[in-house]
Amino acid sequence: MAGEKDKERPEQDPPDSLFIEQTLAGDDSAFDRLIERYKNRLYSVIYHIVNHHEDAYDLTQEAFLRAYKSLKSYQGKANFYTWLYRIAVNHALNFKKRRKDALSISLNEFDQNIEKDRAFKELVVNEKASKTLLLSELQEKLNDSLDKLSEEHRAVVVLHDVEGLPHGEIAKIVGCSEGTVRSRLHYAHLQLKSLLANYLKQK
């Protein structure tokens, strides 16, 4: 049951499987450990799909609730995080489809470490503009561009470019073949190329 994500944690951290067994045995505090372990990453991926704080928070809560209710059906074939991601991404995509016409965006703060990122220095930094303005413009442009993609393309872009997941794992999460993931990523990038043209010019 312990998958690749389990390997990323320090040796002393118990595997997800232990907390799952304890939860199924009636110990709710064990599920709290899973929540603490994954809430930030799950919130992050949902936020990048829906682009709204409160919606992302609610959807993350609901994703955990769905996972909790169907924990018995989790058979450990995929690692727990992939299973959880799948629930969350599907839930967020369904939400986006239902709310297609009611587009609203709320923006998050940026981590200050963005200034050290090479891509930020090369593609975004402009000596004439203030940092705050650059960040808010960038965020608006990125969110606006991603919102123009179809839900399926957006999910693949978020999972690959933002979350850094490999094609195989993305395929399991969105429920398609690796070839489809490659194709969606390629076409999404082609679309983003024109939408983000101002940032992509050689400086």
Place this chain on the structure above:
Amino acid sequence: MSPDKARLHFAEYRKGTLDARTAGEIRLLLQSNSELMAEYEMDGRIEALVGLKRYELPAEGSLDTFAAEFHRRRRYAEASAESVLLRFRDKLHDYVLSPTTSLLRTAAGAAALALIVGLSLFHSASNHGSTRSESAWAAAARPHHADDIAAVNASVVLANNDVETASYVLPRINGDAGPNVHGFSQFEF
């Protein structure tokens, strides 16, 4: 390998996750095709630019009481499901025992009632966790966790301020405006 096929593998080639043979074919294509090389570099810039979104952070403290809020919502969901089944069962019970109901309808009603009772039992059995031993309504109605109590206290303090300020600040304190927006707050006080 055709340029079209190579394009689909750009991301994996960049990450070095392709097998040696495929990676070699793409390397040769890129060396011999300057247009494809330009596309490859552009693809990398797009990925890096979109990747900057990972620096976005949730509002400070917004996920601090996440687990406590999760359990509050869970208890509420369990209580709601239980309530719907109970109400339907009571209505059916009244219908079946009514003197004006025909024999055929009584039989149908009794079958439905049996189904509902069965579902209720199944629902109770499938609720794993600490709420099994107590009324789910009672569990939903009171804060169980220290964080719950802190969140309720914060809500009470904010409720004494003007409405505009409270509705703006609440999401940051409670971590979310959701439950208040969706009417969950009636169970808090």
